[in-house]
Amino acid sequence: MKNNNRVRVRFAPSPTGHLHIGGARTALFNYLFARNLKGTFILRIEDTDRERSTQEYTDFILKGMEWLGMEWDEGPFHQTERMDIYREHVEKLLKEGKAYRCYCLPEELETRRKALLAAGKKPKYDGKCRTMDSGLGTEDQKPYCIRFKAPQEGNLTFNDICRGEITFNREELDDMIIARTDGSPTYNFTVVVDDVTMKITHVIRGDDHLNNTPRQIQLYEALNYPIPHFAHLPMILGPDKQKLSKRHGAVSVIEYKTYGFLPEAMLNYLARLGWSHGDQEIFTKEELVQFFDLNVVGKSPSVFDIEKCKWVNHQHMMKLTHAELFHATKPYLEEMGLEIDLEANGFAVKAVCSERERAKTLKELAEISAFYFREEPVWDEKAVEKWLNDEGKQRLNALKDSFANLKIWDEASIQTAFKEIQEKLGIKKMVDLAQPCRVALTGTTTSPGIFEVLAILGKEKVLKRFDRALAF
């Protein structure tokens, strides 16, 4: 009974594509809203379009949801398994004279639509069969679909949580088809029936559905069901302010996993698109749940900015413990063909984490810390040319001799030995000794602090790499 006034929301994707950025954000706002108010979050797969819906896409969507950690409380329900419920409701409307059979052929409809459009009018159904249908009892052999008899009088106003009051003239709404010739129900009808039977209290969805809302409200009215609250979320656009699509790069949310984004970071970034909480930029999932408020959601569309998304990701990476960060990065190292020996974990954790300020994604982190794990570094030609010349090698040799005799191998001792050599060779700027060493160890001119790299790598590997570099 306590649950009676608890909110119930749903995310209802159609499995005709991957879970994309926009869909994920819609799901997230539903999820946050439900968790914030201790309500119920339902997952519903809208697969009435059998032509385009596939099991594969359903699986992708489920995987995306799981990766982002948006666990649902009920479902996933499939509309294809609920056909009887829709049929019952169509019958009910038919019986009550609120729907009728339409014998117009698709081709006729199309030509009439075009004529209307050409005349500068809104291409709505002209209502030809509205009064023709004899109702029940006509055993007509001609194929027909079923249309909803949309009331044409007066205005229809609803209060959108994000947009405020929105008014439509009922005249604008035509008699939409609720069941196709083959008897299958159409979208606007199934959503209403589903939302009603699943006792959805708040319909939170993309604002591409804003125009569908009045027609759906008319259905609620005809069915004599309570009307839920609506919240229409602004869209997410590409950098060119056009709808996000493949040419903007990754659209499917799961792709961001392969790029090395943390799910919490994605959640964080997505939540900040159209929503804010003061000046705070970085949120844990718990904070998002705690602070989320639908009333704060903006009205205008937002552009997906991959640079900021990366920055948010970096912030979340920095919040992880060293062990957590290592385990998150390990799969990306393995993807590069690098076997990380568990025995060497102490070394590996330090190695990976030594680069954490330098990487915005786990993948980047794997790439720049890979040199620790390779037998031989990948040589950067320019770096080798510049720093492993005769002079550089001479310095390297001196370092090598000194390091070979070092008893204690830690950052402090290494640094002392290093400074001694620098002084002995009369090298004024440390960079002139550090860079040959760095290139010899990493193959490149950029890395964590040289003493840190030296210490992490260990004496044996260091000397081996020096030899290799000296052989150039």
Next chain:
RNA sequence: GCUCCCUUCGUCUAGUGGCCUAGGACGUCGCCCUCUCACGGCGAAAACACGGAUUCGAAUUCCGUAGGGAGCACCA
């Protein structure tokens, strides 16, 4: 074409009639730190789409204009 919606720095946003010489963040640029690259610190450039009206006072209210988006399917 018709209907509905939207409009603050390049981008995400704060702002609900005086606290706004419009705040924060990403990005950009400069300086500092410095063994490289980062991180970090400091600083800079950068916006109320336009025009009216209401008001002592408007980013904030109202009306137009312009621009953008969505819908108008036997797709969802």
